[in-house]
Amino acid sequence: MNFWEYISTAHQQLLADAYQHASAVFQCMVVATVIGVVIGVVTYRSEWAGNLATTTTSTILTIPSLAMIGLLIPIVGLGVPPTVISLTLYGLLPIVRNSIVGLRGVDPSLIDAASGIGMSRMARLAKVELPLAWPPILTGIRVSTQMLMGIAAIAAYASGPGLGNEIFRGIASLGSKNALNQVLAGTVGIIILALLFDAAYVLIGRLTIPRGIRV
Amino acid sequence: MSDSVPEAPTAATTATVTADGGAGESGSTTGATIELENLTKRYPGSAAPAVDNVSLEIKAGETVIFVGPSGGGKTTLLKMINRLIEPTSGRIRIGGEDVTDMDPVKLRRKVGYAIQSSGLFPHMTVAQNIALVPKMTGWSKSKIKARVEEMLDLVGLDPAEFRGRYPRQLSGGQQQRVGVARALAADPPVLLMDEPFGAVDPITRDHLQDELIRLQRELHKTIVFVTHDFDEAIKIGDRIVVLRERSHIAQFDTPEAILTNPVDDFVSGFVGAGAALKRLNLTRVRDVEVTDYPTVQVDDPLQTIFDKLRDAGTNELLLLDKRRRPYKWLRRGDLMRAKGSLARAGTLVHDTVTRDATLRDALEAVLIDNAGRVAVTGRRGEYEGVVDMETLMNSVHELLDADRLEAVEHQHELEELRAQQTHQEQEGEGGPKA
């Protein structure tokens, strides 16, 4: 059976896996974005707090994904929980780092002007600082998503959802006639999903970055 | 001498009342007094204070300029007025009201603020930028919209063209105009400006200065304006505060007094060369004596012209055209030589000045004219009189003398005040001991 024949017989399973993969990544990204931006907002004003946040999240990223899931299974069990927790943790770094860099990069004279015309701290954050820091934050979200697409495949190890199952099945049955096709189908599926998400981000950028600061 | 002092608080009270009553499209809020009392700012980690015990009273509706060397604490002093920088000690009163402990956000909505880089938010359109403060103060949508148009008109930008633009689609000068419009949008009684025209080219700066002067003539806000440029200071300011390091006041007086009577070498260093010439910029032709000159009109009969030429004390007449505008200078011999033809006789009038021209412009015109005089004209170009070298020199001497007298008087007052203060301080110190 060649690759295309395999796809046509297994497409139902593949689509279901792809959907679950995308949905897991998407949900984890939403959570990671909220947490990441909040961490950024809370820490960017202080030198050491900002550095602590960046260092911590980048340390998380150095933990091998297999080890992370392995460590989580005894605590939260198999399936969805370890997947969601590890993906969210991995997704934090680019968002936290870009939020801090973006917020710190806002021209100080604009902050001065914002306070000077009578904006409260919250108004200044919501109307001036976050909108101006949004382009780098969005870039962080994009990088995060790309990363999570690959990492999410490992979730199958903990019986999590997604295209990782396809890959793991292939690896488990190496030598059988469909092994290579399975690994290939899972990998290509992940790449396609990543490209689709990226296209979506370009669109989101167009819609949400104000025309005045679009490059 | 100080009759005008009691007036200031009254004006201020009315100003605050209107400000609280909500500024409407009709009748804008005029200035409020600003009193700074022993203001000191010590930045953490630096031994010497950046601003050291400054006391200053600014009258309602007055434009006061802070000039001084870089790093002298001008910005720090200015930002303490709207408490962007919290003073280490001292009090601030605006319109008689002590604002030192007021909620700074509330305070700043009553104090317009414009800075060098214009401070426009790049992600908002011109209209959105201008609408910010009115929106925060809770104006209705329709009122805000009308106000944005009004402000754009006020600063000389066509609303239809500029309303929807983003700051990066504007020139530096246009950005500054929008910055000023935003600062004035909620009609604050006080406007603080920190080197607002520092980053634009000299020609645009000149325009913006003229614009500000015109605006202020309409609005009568209390403006505090920081600059490095002494020429800008004398052009815009009603009074100038020359600050030395740590914002110590070297001299606080009218531009005229500072130009003619700088109190010390520091101030004269700041005034720079050519003080007398700069002084000419501050007086208009209408403030000096314009001499009457014998005139005739083109449609007068030739005989009248001949008679006048003979009778007039001078040997020259000014020939006016049908609309009484200066046309030609006519000397005695001219008509003879031209064989009685007015069209060929005399020399054409090249240059005239209006009553609004500065004495400097008039001097320039007089210097260029080969007979050393220039005709002064009214609004429609009609003849009003003549200024010549002699009248100019006399006027300038009178002006300088008057300035000097006034400055000496001011200095006496200041010294008396200081003497009183020291006296009081000494008594205060002596009291408990005795």
Ligand SMILES: Nc1ncnc2c1ncn2[C@@H]1O[C@H](COP(=O)(O)OP(=O)(O)OP(=O)(O)O)[C@@H](O)[C@H]1O
């Ligand atoms: N945030 C700050 N922290 C510590 N020191 C400061 C701070 N801001 C200003 N200073 C110091 O206070 C002094 C006065 O600064 P300020 O900005 O008020 O001067 P300035 O007169 O406005 O100068 P310039 O004409 O260059 O704008 C300077 O010596 C400056 O280094």
Ligand SMILES: [Mg+2]
């Ligand atoms: Mg400054």
